Amino acid sequence: MHGATLAFVTPLLAHVAGSFVPLEVIPITAAGILYWHRAMVLSWDDRAVPLWRQLCFGGGLAIIALALFSPIGHISEELVLAHMGEHLLIGDIAALLLVLGLTRSLLQPILAIRLFDKLQFLAHPAVALPLWALNLFFWHIPALYQDAYGAAPIHALEHASFLFFGCLMWMPVFGPLPKPEWFNSAWKVGYVIAVRFTGAILGNVLMWSGTVLYPIYAPGERFWGISALADQSTAGVLMMIEGTFLALGVLAWTFFEVAREGIEKQRLLDLARERGVELDERRAQRAVAAGHGALLEQRIAAAENEPERDPA
Numbered sequence: 001m002h003g004a005t006l007a008f009v010t011p012l013l014a015h016v017a018g019s020f021v022p023l024e025v026i027p028i029t030a031a032g033i034l035y036w037h038r039a040m041v042l043s044w045d046d047r048a049v050p051l052w053r054q055l056c057f058g059g060g061l062a063i064i065a066l067a068l069f070s071p072i073g074h075i076s077e078e079l080v081l082a083h084m085g086e087h088l089l090i091g092d093i094a095a096l097l098l099v100l101g102l103t104r105s106l107l108q109p110i111l112a113i114r115l116f117d118k119l120q121f122l123a124h125p126a127v128a129l130p131l132w133a134l135n136l137f138f139w140h141i142p143a144l145y146q147d148a149y150g151a152a153p154i155h156a157l158e159h160a161s162f163l164f165f166g167c168l169m170w171m172p173v174f175g176p177l178p179k180p181e182w183f184n185s186a187w188k189v190g191y192v193i194a195v196r197f198t199g200a201i202l203g204n205v206l207m208w209s210g211t212v213l214y215p216i217y218a219p220g221e222r223f224w225g226i227s228a229l230a231d232q233s234t235a236g237v238l239m240m241i242e243g244t245f246l247a248l249g250v251l252a253w254t255f256f257e258v259a260r261e262g263i264e265k266q267r268l269l270d271l272a273r274e275r276g277v278e279l280d281e282r283r284a285q286r287a288v289a290a291g292h293g294a295l296l297e298q299r300i301a302a303a304e305n306e307p308e309r310d311p312a
Contacts, residue, residue: 024068024156032061038106047105047295057101063094064163078220084206084235087162088242091136095166096174096250104176104292125172125183125191132169133198135161140202146216169195173254178286185258189251196247199239206236261288268296277303 035057039049067073067089075082111117121127139145139158147154171177173188183191206213212228221231265284272279277300287296 024159027160028061028064032058035101035106038109042105047292049103049106053101053103055101056097060094060097060101063089063097067094068159075220078217079224079226080206080214080217080231081235081238083217084238087159088239090159091162091166092242092246095163096170096246098163099167099170099174102176107176120177122168123171123175123177124180125187128168128172129191129194129198132165132195135165136199136202142213145214173250174257181282185254188254188258192247192250192254196243199243203236203239203243206239207233208236261285264288264293268293268300271297272300275300275303 036054039054042049067086072082072086072089076086077083111120122131139161167175172179172183172191209232210229213232215228217231218228221228226234265281265288268284268288269279269281272284279296279300284296287293
């Protein structure tokens with residue numbers, strides 16, 4: 001009996017073991033080092049990155065590592081639902097946390113490069129959302145989805161695409177890059193709802209298609225004792241549940257941030273008016289959105305205290 005139990009447990013443990021992928025360790029490590037080096041430089045210049053933003057960025061990197069190097073990364077090559085979970089962690093949750101960790105000052109060295117400065121248009125809501133949707137559906141085409149199965153370079157490219165376009169998708173709502181003037185709080189709410197419904201389309205396809213889209217997972221599904229259609233539909237259910245709760249959380253955060261930014265912007269405008277300092281409303285909005293409200297307040301105080309120059 002003991003031998004039979006050991007024989008059963010040994011392969012099971014092998015299937016839930018973590019995996020180590022050097023190809024994906026290097027960019028995660030490099031991103032963390034560069035981020036905190038830049039944050040340290042900014043702190044020396046009295047432009048410290050808020051701790052909560054640093055924790056968000058670190059949390060995003062941790063979730064990527066969890067998705068790739070924990071048992072999830074191994075089981076994702078055996079079950080569609082595990083592969084879906086891996087993608088949701090990387091492309092939705094980790095991407096959101098990374099964007100929350102960014103400020104304009106952190107991105108300044110990158111934006112100083114002309115090519116990257118010109119690419120800021122990609123963060124426009126009318127561009128970012130369609131690109132994210134196209135990438136989402138592109139990688140779930142059966143032929144491409146199965147090409148990433150067990151092929152490290154293609155799988156790494158798939159992960160990088162989900163992360164990049166996921167960050168791009170969240171940029172208009174939470175990112176520090178300039179946004180169109182028309183993209184107000186109401187548009188942000190509509191944008192998040194559009195993201196939710198776009199993901200729901202794919203989730204419903206997986207749930208109700210009735211056709212096995214990814215037969216390459218058959219060996220893993222046999223091992224785990226789940227049918228191909230059940231595995232596939234469960235992946236769709238997972239996508240629907242994650243998308244619903246994430247959208248609700250993001251909407252709540254959006255309402256909170258819009259209210260906070262509005263209060264802080266008005267406080268800065270009132271302060272500038274009281275001190276006799278000219279402050280444009282757009283400048284105040286940009287400073288607040290970038291997390292530089294306190295810095296702008298210091299500059300208002302400094303401008304007030306400057307001695308008047310002799311016109312002669």
